[in-house]
Amino acid sequence: MLDEKAVEAEIDNKGLNAPRLTPKLIDSKIVGEQYHIFSGTTLTVCVLHLVNGFTVTGESACASPENFDAGIGRKIARDNAREKIWQFEGYLLKQHLLEAQ
Template sequence: MLSASEASIEAELKTKGLNAPRLTPQAIDETIVGEAFHVFPGTTMTVCALTLRNGFIVLGESAAASPENFDAAIGRRIARDNARNKIWALEGYLLRSKLAAGVI
């Protein structure tokens, strides 16, 4: 799911010829092998659990301040985006470790 912001950044990186090993939105998406959602009964709290290909689970959450504004589809989307954004740091650490070890 390439956002407009990610597409813009990807285009700029390509234009500037910045092609050293790096993470891409596609690489982040490829780490995700499953997803599950839960809305806590009586609340607007939505949790998304993204399962990564190595079995690790990353959580994201969302909640509407006003129950009148709660929309399940929007809550799921926000919770998933929050979980997906956490993957960048994990995969960034992994890539940096590989680069430091001379594996890449």
């Protein structure tokens, strides 16, 4: 798993200050979250609600039901959903940069 704080520190130390996404910006887009564990399974789904009304989903599941832990499932599903926000916001930033040229 990526250590976002370490990456942010490296970016700051190198003086890379062009327009970019940050973990703080990504987190600011999230206004709500919901979770569902499907009965009889280890499948956990996270729905993140974004400030503009859009939603993204993330999933997690484990192969061995004996290893299932709801808290861990929620964390992995949320991380997977949050990762999608980076892609959408990256596209949006690139579009804004193009339009500013």
